[in-house]
Amino acid sequence: DGGTISVANTEFERLSGYPRREIVGVKRLTDFVPRADELRRITGYHTLRRSDPLAAPKNYSFSFADRSGNIHTVEATIGMIPGTNRSVMSLLDVTGRRRAEQALQKSEERLNLALMAANDGLVDWDLGTGTIFYSPRCFTMLGYEPGEFVPTVSSLLSLVHPEDRDRVEAALTGMATGGGRDRLELEFRARSASGRWIYVLDRLQAVSRGADGTP
Incomplete structure (x- = not known):
């Protein structure tokens, strides 16, 4: 949502490449989103969620840049903490799965082209x-x-x-x-x-x- 991160577990440390002391109270989620279009989409979701928690999607995926500049594909689950304007988000790194899906799609496309040619x-x-x-x-x-x-x-x-x-x-x-x-x-x-x-x-x-x- 762009707000300062107040809690981060060891999995987030591993994903981001930063130690907790360099994340909590220092980093924002937006610091890890490298694509401008996804950044606009995520901040738009959070703005909508503040006014109507049921209107914004609870699950979505986006690109996540770690400390070394590696780009991961993550799936997010997010919700507002009742009675506050704060949110909680869990992230699942699905980079390997997405790469496998893309490789399979390319393989299927090549097979279809070969069958068409033959x-x-x-x-x-x-x-x-x-x-x-x-x-x-x-x-x-x-x-x-x-x-x-x-x-x-x-x-x-x-x-x-x-x-x-x-x-x-x-x-x-x-x-x-x-x-x-x-x-x-x-x-x-x-x-x-x-x-x-x-x-x-x-x-x-x-x-x-x-x-x-x-x-």
């Missing part, structure tokens, strides 16, 4: 939970709208030409039960939205196995 559809089948993910291209390559049918093994098999279905089902079953093969390629005919039969090349890859060897 013009391939992606099916992610979690045998443990039974859930299946179809990328949009799985639908559009056959002329369907993304999400037009529920992604299940049975819905996939229903699109396979009757003369190819037993072969495809046997291959899927063999992969799912841990038949010892990590990779398999299948070519079969699939029914498009227009009713035409289109030849599809399906490359299956077991990406991980359980302790019993099951994919």
Whole structure:
């Protein structure tokens, strides 16, 4: 809120890099907020909280600069002390989690770009939970709208030409039960939205196995 810090615990010392004697009665929260836009947002929240404690958010995140200039992402929980104009705030350093989320997002973006460039559809089948993910291209390559049918093994098999279905089902079953093969390629005919039969090349890859060897 910009006011002088009156209490700081050892976790705040660790986060900020300052000893308590250089924080309490000396530092303000605003001293640790490096971004001007976030500073305006935080002080605006506190001004609002003084007039109406229920109007301002109790939880938000912002950038926090420590003594060495390292920038952390912190999640704050804040509230007014009843009967006073003072507030109490707890901070949780979530820098590592945010970095992991950003890395995952970049990885997913790269995968999507690769799939778009290859013009391939992606099916992610979690045998443990039974859930299946179809990328949009799985639908559009056959002329369907993304999400037009529920992604299940049975819905996939229903699109396979009757003369190819037993072969495809046997291959899927063999992969799912841990038949010892990590990779398999299948070519079969699939029914498009227009009713035409289109030849599809399906490359299956077991990406991980359980302790019993099951994919």
